[in-house]
Amino acid sequence: MVKRQWLWAPVLLFVAAFGWLFVTDYLQKAETRRDDQRQVAVERIKRVLDRRGMMIPAVDGSLRNREARTEVTGGLAKIGSAPERPKDTVVNYAVDPDSKAYFVCTFLERGGAFYANRHGTFSGPAESCRQDADPAAVDYVLDTKMTSAGATAFLRADPAFVSKPFIQRKCAATSDDGQLQGCFTGNRIYLIDLPQQEIRPEVSVTAVHEMLHAAWESLGTAERQRLTGLLQDLVRRNPELKEAAASYDDGSRINEIHSIAGTEQLDVGTELERHYARYLHDRKLIVRRHLSYEKVLDDLTAEIERLKAELIALERRAEALMASGDIDAYNAFVEEYNARAPELVEEINAKVDRFNRLTEHTRPDGRVPTVRAR
Numbered sequence: 001m002v003k004r005q006w007l008w009a010p011v012l013l014f015v016a017a018f019g020w021l022f023v024t025d026y027l028q029k030a031e032t033r034r035d036d037q038r039q040v041a042v043e044r045i046k047r048v049l050d051r052r053g054m055m056i057p058a059v060d061g062s063l064r065n066r067e068a069r070t071e072v073t074g075g076l077a078k079i080g081s082a083p084e085r086p087k088d089t090v091v092n093y094a095v096d097p098d099s100k101a102y103f104v105c106t107f108l109e110r111g112g113a114f115y116a117n118r119h120g121t122f123s124g125p126a127e128s129c130r131q132d133a134d135p136a137a138v139d140y141v142l143d144t145k146m147t148s149a150g151a152t153a154f155l156r157a158d159p160a161f162v163s164k165p166f167i168q169r170k171c172a173a174t175s176d177d178g179q180l181q182g183c184f185t186g187n188r189i190y191l192i193d194l195p196q197q198e199i200r201p202e203v204s205v206t207a208v209h210e211m212l213h214a215a216w217e218s219l220g221t222a223e224r225q226r227l228t229g230l231l232q233d234l235v236r237r238n239p240e241l242k243e244a245a246a247s248y249d250d251g252s253r254i255n256e257i258h259s260i261a262g263t264e265q266l267d268v269g270t271e272l273e274r275h276y277a278r279y280l281h282d283r284k285l286i287v288r289r290h291l292s293y294e295k296v297l298d299d300l301t302a303e304i305e306r307l308k309a310e311l312i313a314l315e316r317r318a319e320a321l322m323a324s325g326d327i328d329a330y331n332a333f334v335e336e337y338n339a340r341a342p343e344l345v346e347e348i349n350a351k352v353d354r355f356n357r358l359t360e361h362t363r364p365d366g367r368v369p370t371v372r373a374r
Helices: 002-052 135-143 148-156 164-174 197-218 221-237 239-245 253-264 270-276 283-324 327-359
Strands: 055-057 063-065 090-092 103-107 113-117 120-124 160-162 182-185 188-192
Touching (some): 120 135, 148 197, 164 188, 182 197, 197 327, 239 253
Antiparallel strands (some): 090 103, 103 113
């Protein structure tokens, strides 16, 4: 009986080996099909862009830029309500040609669209491949390294880039802390349109934050319940998140923590990290941007306080000498004071100005007043 059972061992090993080879071969062929599909999309974009003298996407996904034109005539596909998919490549431009914030996209045979701009390439939802899509949205997708699922959630929310007053009006109902960078409301993402490149990295963090809100809305009930348990455990272990959670009501708390943890916390645990990887190729890149921004503000604040303390010490010493009645000592100190105090005031105000520039659109109540010497 024992010998007969052992006779099955070679058969089972053969079946297992055959199954492994079959699965491996299937996965390799699937990858080849995806590569072929990507190559077809790249070649289609190349032909269109060569005709228009814009840019040529390389096969590896990088782009070689040429001068962008501000006008394109003929050959552009318009996307209407018809079910058939346009065959031509969509070309889109920013209003300002110097920004080079343009992108191209073409439709894939098996659904979806293939995008390319000066930063790279990615796959996204077919409905976002249209002439009226905002090139800035594609820039954020590539700049933040969103996955196809992340790009889909972001682009389907039809991001709008708007002014500070518009953000203040539109986002007031969704923010308890005066958030001025953006919001997700009415199934649409609104982001502030800023000329300052210095704070663009922090706005890109907001773009991901809002994308995660859109992603949360698309999750099923069971998945939300699973994530709710994981996020609640994370909040219990993390004082910073616990403080943030306290500022939201029960209806929005977990949704907000889902976005905050995904963009501001380096360590979220294996299960949550796996969840966020569905939407971001490099989530910690976003967290590092946020932490870097916060560190700049913390360093500026500390330096401003240090310089203010030095200025106050000078003023108090002058007052003490005056109160002592020692005119000679006071007059001797005046020269030192007059040399150092204006320098301190200039240094403080320069750092205050930078702090206020950095926080004008991110911390509405965080503006620091300038100082002057007595």
